[in-house]
Amino acid sequence: MNLSFEKYHGTGNDFVIVNPDACVPHRSRFARRVCDRTDGIGADGVLFLALEPEFRPPRVIMTLVQPDGSTAEMCGNGARCAAVWAAERANADEVMIDTLAGTRHAKIHDGGATIEMGAPEFGPNDVPVAGDEPLIETRVGDYDVTAVNTGVPHAVAFVDDVTAVNLERDAPPIRHADVFPEGANVTFASPCDGGFDQRTFERGVEGETQSCGTGAVAIAAAARRLGLTDGENVSVSPPGGDLEVTVDDRNATLTGPVEREFGGDLRVSNAGRLDLEA
Numbered sequence: 001m002n003l004s005f006e007k008y009h010g011t012g013n014d015f016v017i018v019n020p021d022a023c024v025p026h027r028s029r030f031a032r033r034v035c036d037r038t039d040g041i042g043a044d045g046v047l048f049l050a051l052e053p054e055f056r057p058p059r060v061i062m063t064l065v066q067p068d069g070s071t072a073e074m075c076g077n078g079a080r081c082a083a084v085w086a087a088e089r090a091n092a093d094e095v096m097i098d099t100l101a102g103t104r105h106a107k108i109h110d111g112g113a114t115i116e117m118g119a120p121e122f123g124p125n126d127v128p129v130a131g132d133e134p135l136i137e138t139r140v141g142d143y144d145v146t147a148v149n150t151g152v153p154h155a156v157a158f159v160d161d162v163t164a165v166n167l168e169r170d171a172p173p174i175r176h177a178d179v180f181p182e183g184a185n186v187t188f189a190s191p192c193d194g195g196f197d198q199r200t201f202e203r204g205v206e207g208e209t210q211s212c213g214t215g216a217v218a219i220a221a222a223a224r225r226l227g228l229t230d231g232e233n234v235s236v237s238p239p240g241g242d243l244e245v246t247v248d249d250r251n252a253t254l255t256g257p258v259e260r261e262f263g264g265d266l267r268v269s270n271a272g273r274l275d276l277e278a
C-alpha cells in the first residue's frame, strides 16, 4: 500500500494527515504503526481528512485515530490542523469540520485557526460520569477533579504548580477510575499570569502530550464553573505553546497556531513494515 502523508502540529500536538481517498483498510493498525515514535513517523494521532470543497464554506470530515488504535470524538488541536489543511486546499478562510462530536465552524487567521468548540457539558450523562450528579471538585485518585466534556471527557485538577505533578504516576488512576465509564483525559492546571499553565495526560495516547485543545477549553470551563476566573477570555499555556480560549454558557472557542512540519510518501508492506520517504 502506497500513500502520501503530511505532518502538522498545533502547539506541539502532532498529527499525520492522510487523505481518506487513499485506501487504508485497517485504520487502527495503521495508526498504531504510523504514530510509533521509534519505528514509525511518530505522532499523537492520524487525522483522516475528507475534503468537500464544493460547499460554501468548504467542509471537511475529520476522523482522529489515536496511537492505541482508538477513535476520538473530537480533538481541538487536530481540528485547528484540519482547518488550516482544508482551507489551503479549498482556497477559503473558513471551513466547517464534521467530527463525531458535531459540526464545528473554523476561521483561519495568520498562522493558525479559531474553532467553535460548542458548549462544555458538566452533566453526568454528557461527560459521562457514573452517578446522578455532576462531578465537581470531587476526590478521584490523589486529586480533587471537576469533570467536563468539551468534545471528549476531561478530569480537570487545579494545583499550585503543574510542573511539580508526576503525571505518569498520578494521572493513570484518574484516567481509568470507575467513575469514568469511558475513561477520561486528565488535565492539570495552575494559575499563571492571569491565565493557566496546562499539562494533560491523554486517553488514547496514554501519556502526556505537548498540548491538548479540548483540555485547554476544559480548564477554562471548569475555572469558570468554580469561580476561579470571571472573564470570558482565558489564556492557557501547555508545554507546547500558548492558546486562547473564550467560554460562556453556550459556546467556547479555541485559538492557536498551526504549523506544517513536512510531507512524504509511505509504503506499508504486506508484512507490516513501514517504509518512509519524507
Ligand SMILES: N[C@@H](CCC[C@H](N)C(=O)O)C(=O)O
Binding pocket: 013, 066, 072, 073, 074, 075, 076, 077, 078, 152, 153, 185, 202, 203, 204, 205, 209, 211, 212, 213, 214, 215
Ligand atoms: N489532543 C486532543 C484530544 C484528543 C482526544 C483525546 N485523546 C481522547 O481520546 O479523548 C485535543 O487537542 O483536544
